[in-house]
Amino acid sequence: MKSISLNQHAPIISDEIAGAEILKEIQDLLTTEDIVSIDMSDIKSMATFCSKQIFGKLYLELGAENFFNRIEIRNATDNVKTIIRIGIESVL
């Protein structure tokens, strides 16, 4: 398992470039690691666009089961958790 922290993007993830960087970093790790743990402790909020861009895309690529088994999201606030769900829901 490898952990990555999104704190360098804190307090908000709100633009396409940042979203693309985060997605690529996670995708790259998934090629060598079974599980990727994403630390979101300093992320206060995220544009719904970025949620779809990152988590929606990963959900589609991995499928429901692999997404659950291979992506671990740590320290997300309830607000950020909801935004992540919205991003995933929007691609289904």
Add this chain to the structure above:
Amino acid sequence: MANKEVMIFIPKDLTKNNIVSYIGKLNFFFNIKGQQKDKYFIVYEKVEKIDLLGVLLTYKFLEFSIKNDCFKDPSLLLNDVMKKQIKRFGFDNLISDFIRGNEAKKEYEKLKVEIKDDFLIAPIALIRGDNNNKETIKNKYLPEIEKYYVDNTTCQMIFQVFSEVLHNFWSHAVNDTLSIIVVHGNKSKIQIACADTGYGIVETLRPHFLKKSDEIILEKSIQKGITSKPNTNHMGYGLWYVNEIVTKTKGKLEMFSHNGYYKNTGGNSQVYKSCFWKGTIINIELPLSNPITIKDIEKQNTNIKINFV
């Protein structure tokens, strides 16, 4: 034959209550690009009241007219009320710099967050693709908001609105028609105002709503799932979400784009045909007594299994 002088008298009230009339007075600027009109006088001397939105639009009119050579040898004559408010909201150096021809970019870099009893984030340009600009907003301005509003839910609500507004303007901004955001708040409310003179929400959505009026297109823009870029990562949630927050907190949202004007006051929303604004203006006022976040608005789909730890 010498040109006749044209005097345009600006109304006494340049606050949000009278902003439509102010736009109507000066929006002919958008039709005189490159014409270098001579002997035009914009008379501000009767202005008695001007708020943050009035100052922002004053700057945008000025910026547009200078960048687009609307007038020959323009000069700016302001009364004391105007000068005081322009300084208060952090636009004074920006305006001087712009008139001197420095394109204001350097001044944006110097601008600061000012915190007394209330706080002000002086105008910031939203420059697409400029990482320094984005880093400045994230590392300098947002932490100050977090420090000022200690409460977590309040910060989350403000940041969510900020995220959506910034994303919207960053996505659609055209760099030579700078999008400007300015924020003013105190412990009980916060105001976020943005304006640009780019394509505007109405124009970007128009291909999806052919034959619809500007005000109807603007109304559509705040509906959930409406986006100018379907089949991309754009979801059409941003403005819908901002509007929901405004409704539930009994705040205010005003949007102008082309001939459309949308207004939501505490949940009572209406659209109007308005005078033309090239681009988009968004003005948001949020009371902070009962802050809410997206989890209070959107139902959770618990069928999606996510490994939150």
